[in-house]
Amino acid sequence: MRRRIIMTTGLAALAAPTVHAQGAWPSRPLRVIIPYTPGGATDAMARLAAQKLGEGLGQTVVVENRPGGNGVIGTQAVLQAPADGYTILGSASTHVLQHLVLKAPGYDPIADFQPIARTGRAPALLVMDPKRPQRSLAEVVAAAKADPRAWSFATSSLGASGHLAAVAFNQATGAGIEIIPYRGTAPALVDVQAGNIQLLFDSAAALLPTVRSGNVRALAITARVRSALAPEVPTAIEQGLPGFEFASWYGVWAARGMAQDQVERMNAIIQAGLREPATSQRLAGLALEAITESIAETNRYIAADVEKNAALLRFANFQPE
Known part of the structure; x- marks a missing residue:
């Protein structure tokens, strides 16, 4: 499924200082590939990132859903595209664990991709x-x-x-x-x-x-306390599972090799967009918390997240499929 999003230049001033260093980039539409079906939170958060990038870069952003293979098909499409700043991945925490849950995804999600930004969690x-x-x-x-x-x-x-x-x-x-x-x-x-x-x-x-x-x-x-959006739903901790906390998180990635100044510019645009009060309030109403952090902070978070979940999968004797 393809959906075209035409963006305005609401954050153009933020991006302007980088234009001289970037030369002509971006001179044509960008693509955000989502490796899952439309309708879920991953899809919604990737489309929000696409919207903010379009506003900040003053370019058209084309969003494509390419589901299949537990996210592999769409992710490979990003890796196979030129790392020139025009194709990025909109995915979730699933991405960084694919080498632990699949026997042969065909790539290493850590070595072959670099995070642009985490965008939200729930x-x-x-x-x-x-x-x-x-x-x-x-x-x-x-x-x-x-x-x-x-x-x-x-x-x-x-x-x-x-x-x-x-x-x-x-x-x-x-x-x-x-x-x-x-x-x-x-x-x-x-x-x-x-x-x-x-x-x-x-x-x-x-x-x-x-x-x-x-x-x-x-x-x-699976939170420490009940949600204000659904106060009638008890936590798993209340029901006898101590420490049972799990959260989905979402983000965008580039294939390794994309210019670092392009990655940093996109990170700055997305952070600025997520800090807008209207955006953070809209996300809160959907049980989502906006995340605004630097690329270095994202890398540290991902390293800890992978280590924690790899230990869980080993303890459970999970066998990759």
Whole structure:
């Protein structure tokens, strides 16, 4: 799916000092490739980044969804494009873990890509098929242990925070519920609503609208405290899982080899856009927290995140698929 976004020059003044150093860049439209289906939080955050880049650079930004292969197809398309500042990746925390959850993605997400910016984060919600009678984590665990074949987790992709939360849930409870990967949040959620899959951990930003419609039931939020947007949903910690905190985060990346001044200029534009009060307030209303940090800060965060989640996958004896 392709969607063209024509941008204004609202942040042109921010970008102006770099124009002389950059020469003609950008002299034509940019592409943001999203390796997942439309409709999820990854898609929404990548489109927001595209909007801010278009405003700051004064250029057209074309957004493309290229799902498939647990994010591999779209990600490879970015890597195969020239590293000239015109093609970037809009993805999520799944990206940095692909070499840990896939046997052969065909690239190293750390060595072959450089982060431009993290853009936002959101705690995960656990939702379930509303036709099931269970109302708490303890009831789900008991039912799953009694009849394991009647229960399964959907996950938007391997390595996503929802996947890691499902792995940790099985580890903490001994439930042993099967985890089935999907090509994004939207198709996973459809199957939960239809009762084909019983459980889904995913971003609260992506799931809250469906919870409010009554099409799925929220069981827990994976944050330290309850969300002001859904105060009726208890935390997993409240329900007997100490320290059970997982959050999805989102960002944009460039293939290694892109000029550093281009990367830094895009980082500055995105940070400035996310600091706009209207933008941060809109994100807060969607259970998303804007992230504004330097490239160095992002690199440090990613290194710690990969180390923590690699340890979880090893402890759970997860085998790459």
